[in-house]
Amino acid sequence: EVQLVESGGGLVQPGGSLRLSCADSGLFFSSYEMHWVRQATGKGLEWVSGIGTAGDAYYAGYLKGRFTTSRENAKNSLYLQMNSLRVGDTAVYYCARAPGRYGAFDMWGQGTMVTVSS
Amino acid sequence: QSALTQPPSVSGSPGQSVTISCTGTSSDVGGYNYVSWFQQHPGKAPKLMIYEVSKRPSGVPDRFSGSKSGNTASLTVSGLQAEDEAVYYCSSSAGSNNRVFGGGTKLTVL
Numbered sequence: 001e002v003q004l005v006e007s008g009g010g011l012v013q014p015g016g017s018l019r020l021s022c023a024d025s026g027l028f029f030s031s032y033e034m035h036w037v038r039q040a041t042g043k044g045l046e047w048v049s050g051i052g053t054a055g056d057a058y059y060a061g062y063l064k065g066r067f068t069t070s071r072e073n074a075k076n077s078l079y080l081q082m083n084s085l086r087v088g089d090t091a092v093y094y095c096a097r098a099p100g101r102y103g104a105f106d107m108w109g110q111g112t113m114v115t116v117s118s
Numbered sequence: 119q120s121a122l123t124q125p126p127s128v129s130g131s132p133g134q135s136v137t138i139s140c141t142g143t144s145s146d147v148g149g150y151n152y153v154s155w156f157q158q159h160p161g162k163a164p165k166l167m168i169y170e171v172s173k174r175p176s177g178v179p180d181r182f183s184g185s186k187s188g189n190t191a192s193l194t195v196s197g198l199q200a201e202d203e204a205v206y207y208c209s210s211s212a213g214s215n216n217r218v219f220g221g222g223t224k225l226t227v228l
Contacts, residue, residue, distance in 0.1 A: 035217070037164075044121070045156070045164065045207050047217040058215035094163060102211045104154040104169035111163060 004095050009112030016085050016116070022078040022095030022109055030073035033098040035105060036080050038091035038114075048093070049080065052101065085116045122147065122208055122220035129226040130198045138223045140191040140208030146218050148189035152211035155184055155193045157204045158222075164207065168193060195225070203227045 008020040022034070036048040049069040051057040057069040068081040078095050092113050096105035123141040130136040140147065140155075147153055153171045156164035166175050168184035171191060181196045191210070195202055208220040 037219075044222040045158075045209075045219040047209075047219060050215070050217065060216075101214050102150065102152045104152070104166055105156070105164070105209070106166050106169070106175060108163040108165075 004097065004107060004109035006093065006095050006109045006112035009093065009114045011115045011117065012085055013118050014085060014087060014116055017081070017083045018085065018114060020080040020082070020093055020095075020112060020114070022080075024076040024078070024097070026076070029076040029097075031099075033101055033103060034069075034071060034078045035096045035098060036069060036078075037094045037096055037105070037108075038089075039094070039111070040091040043091075046091075050098070051078070082114070085114075087116050090114060090116045122210060122218055124206075124208060124220040124223045126221075127224045127226065129228055130195075131228045132198050132200065134198050135194060135196040136198065136225060138193045138195075138206055138208075138225070140193070140210075140220045142189050142191075142210055142212075142218070144189060146210040146212040147186065147191050147208075150211045151186070153184065153186055153191040154209045155182075155191075156207045156209065157202075158207065159204045167206075198227050200227050 003025045005023045035050040049059045051069045066084045070079045092111040094111045096108045128136045155168040158164045171186045172184040183194045205222045212218045
């Protein structure tokens, strides 16, 4: 069964950086739009970023350029480079795939926890 | 982009039906037929239950149905079962480069 597996989460100080990865074990990774969605503990889901099949990334307005999403289709992998991290970025980060620019998130990873704290 | 508005909680007894609303604007829910609904159990990843307003992915029971009128989408769960107890989130496209979620609704099966 196709699975998405995130990695790279951990504890980082405010102002620090972290790079998350998402590995897709399926055969058609390059055909899907990919997204990052986060969820603070006890809170709702919040869309972070998406990336098209050709690598065109787009972001939620609140990020103000701090995060960068990229993908490496040859490695079936998605990445999220997070810079200038804030306490408010603390959350579980999920990767999710979507069949097309408007497609629904039809598969999710298990999530990786990012904690920003001094 | 503001979050879509959902009621914090709904409840129903086994066998009954409940409806969860999701209100947005003409820039998201009202402007696109790309509303999705997700079910999330504690400690688990979200699961897609409805896409494109009213379509069900393979494996999702037909007790789950979706609809939309104007800027408000709705998820109806019929024939409530204990395992339906979860948090439900709506989501909508808000343009080709933007997505938005609702705040989530806790469904309690009494």
